[in-house]
Amino acid sequence: MKVLVTGGLGFIGSHTVVALQEKGYDVVIIDNLSNSVISVLDGITRITGIRPEFEAIDLRDKPVVIDFFDRHKDIGGIIHFAASKAVNESVHKPLLYYENNIGTLVYLLQQMQEKGIENFIFSSSCTVYGEPDSLPITESAPVKPAFSPYGNTKQIGEEIIRDTSKAYPEFKSIALRYFNPIGAHPSGHIGELPLGVPQNLVPFVTQTAAGIREVLSVFGDDYPTPDGTAIRDYIHVVDLAESHVVALERLFDNKQKSNFEIFNIGTGRGSSVMEIIKTFEKVNGVKLNYKIVGRREGDVTAVWADTSLAEKELGWKARLTMEDALRDAWHWQQKISAKKNV
Numbered sequence: 001m002k003v004l005v006t007g008g009l010g011f012i013g014s015h016t017v018v019a020l021q022e023k024g025y026d027v028v029i030i031d032n033l034s035n036s037v038i039s040v041l042d043g044i045t046r047i048t049g050i051r052p053e054f055e056a057i058d059l060r061d062k063p064v065v066i067d068f069f070d071r072h073k074d075i076g077g078i079i080h081f082a083a084s085k086a087v088n089e090s091v092h093k094p095l096l097y098y099e100n101n102i103g104t105l106v107y108l109l110q111q112m113q114e115k116g117i118e119n120f121i122f123s124s125s126c127t128v129y130g131e132p133d134s135l136p137i138t139e140s141a142p143v144k145p146a147f148s149p150y151g152n153t154k155q156i157g158e159e160i161i162r163d164t165s166k167a168y169p170e171f172k173s174i175a176l177r178y179f180n181p182i183g184a185h186p187s188g189h190i191g192e193l194p195l196g197v198p199q200n201l202v203p204f205v206t207q208t209a210a211g212i213r214e215v216l217s218v219f220g221d222d223y224p225t226p227d228g229t230a231i232r233d234y235i236h237v238v239d240l241a242e243s244h245v246v247a248l249e250r251l252f253d254n255k256q257k258s259n260f261e262i263f264n265i266g267t268g269r270g271s272s273v274m275e276i277i278k279t280f281e282k283v284n285g286v287k288l289n290y291k292i293v294g295r296r297e298g299d300v301t302a303v304w305a306d307t308s309l310a311e312k313e314l315g316w317k318a319r320l321t322m323e324d325a326l327r328d329a330w331h332w333q334q335k336i337s338a339k340k341n342v
Contacts, residue, residue, distance in 0.1 A: 002074045003025040003248065006059060006108070006169055007081030008052070009036035012123070012181055014044055015241035016079060018190070021048040023245055024270070029070060033059040035080045035195055036164045043189035059104035063131045070112040071191035077119035077248050079110060080274040087127075087298060092200030095271070101153035102160070109164050112171070119251040120173040121244055121245045122161055126264070126303055128177060136306035139177070139262050147298040158262070161314065165260035172259045179266035179305050180234035181240045191332030192237070201276060202234075202326070204326070205334035216288055220295035225302060229273035233266035233304035236320035236328070240265060246316045256312070256334035266305030267318045280326045 003020055007013045008029030014036075016124055020027050021044070029041075029052050038056075057064055069075075073205040083101040084090065090097040107124075112120065128151065129137050130144025146152035159172050181203040182192025198204045208216040221228035243265045250256060271279075277288055309315045 001076040001147075002028060002029065002072070003026050004075045004078045005081065006030045006078065007083065008054075009033065009038070009040040010241060012237060014040050014190045014235045015185060016081070016244045017044055017052055018185065019238075019241040019245045020036070020045050021050050021052065023100050026053075028053040028055070028075070030055055030057045030059065030068070032056060032082070035084075036162060037193060038322060039090060040190055040193070046189045047185060047187050052107060059107060060099060064329070065107045065111060069115050073115070075115075075117055077121070077251065078108065079119065079121040079123075079244055079248065080105065080111065081123045084121065085150060086148050086234075087148045088199065090148045090153075091298075094142060094149035097153055098151045099176045101150075102156055105157050109160070113168060118170055118172050119248065119250075120161070120171070121247050121312065122173060122175040124158055124175040124177045124262070125151070125154045126177050126179045126241045126266070128155050128158065129303065130332040132301045132303060135302060136268060136304050137264065138306040139264055139309055140184055143196065147300075156293055162260050169259060172256060173249045173261075174251065174256075175260070175262045176243060176247060176265045178240055178243075179303065181237045182234045183236040183238065183320070183328045185238060186328050186331070186337045188328075189332045191329065191336075193336070202329050205277065205280055205288060206329050208288055208290070209280070209284070209330065210333050210337045212337070214289070216277070217293045218277070218288040218290055219299060220291060221292045222295070223301045225272055227272050230299055231267065231270040231302035231304065232273050234271050234276065234322055234325065235265065235267050236325040237320055239318040239320050243310065243316050246314045261313075263310040263314060264305040264307055266307055267308060268305055270302055270304035271322055276322070276326070279322055283323045283327050284330045286330070298326070315341070
């Protein structure tokens with residue numbers, strides 16, 4: 001079975017490609033390299049011993065997308081990661097986000113209908129829940145008005161897939177609403193590689209520890225939480241990657257309860273920003289230079305998942321710890337820092 005992974009050289013995409021190849025799937029990757037680098041292919045190859053097929057394609061270019069599917073007639077399923085993902089950037093560049101995250105999804109779904117490809121996994125996000133009414137968050141929690149154009153594209157994306165599923169009963173899809181992926185492959189061959197200033201906490205932590213960033217800013221210590229800092233559900237990217245493989249196999253095995261399903265993918269545990277900092281220092285023996293600054297616009301107080309539905313229906317449960325993730329993230333940072341210094 002050949003699986004197409006769009007955005008397959010990105011952080012989550014590359015780890016999912018590894019998980020697919022380790023399960024015996026043939027993988028073809030599409031990535032426009034706008035937020036990734038081609039050398040990730042080498043890392044995937046070192047881990048699995050297999051170099052996946054790769055095409056540098058921008059999914060916004062509809063004729064090129066059509067040509068790709070005309071040439072690849074043996075694709076059995078698609079895992080769709082390719083999207084712009086920086087919340088703050090989306091506020092300032094909303095049209096870029098709507099074009100890149102919505103237009104490309106439509107082009108993919110059109111080709112799936114035309115070519116008879118039935119199995120689709122969508123990379124969604126817990127951002128669709130906004131500031132939750134209660135915790136932990138279940139899949140039945142209301143979808144709130146989005147805080148950002150990025151969040152809105154995930155909501156709209158789910159709606160497009162839901163409508164497509166209603167119109168085409170043979171089309172099978174799962175949206176995975178995941179929480180905060182962190183860590184890296186334990187081999188140190190692939191990991192999170194932000195271009196420019198990191199948008200996520202843990203790469204900023206590791207770059208501060210490595211001396212690349214002078215200071216780590218903690219956005220707010222006056223939240224109504226035990227230590228005053230915001231709480232998130234941080235999941236190891238290797239666990240997250242494996243959930244995509246399990247979800248895809250659910251489609252292949254026709255085990256769905258409906259032809260569009262949604263699952264939360266997290267650990268079921270919330271951790272504060274300060275807890276991340278202190279745990280990183282403890283497991284890696286490194287002190288971090290951090291300072292408290294004002295809250296960041298759009299940040300919610302606390303979010304963590306109820307993962308019981310994924311455990312029951314997918315048979316999937318996060319198995320790696322926050323300590324594992326922070327140790328692996330630091331190992332990855334040390335390796336890429338060493339390469340730059342060679």
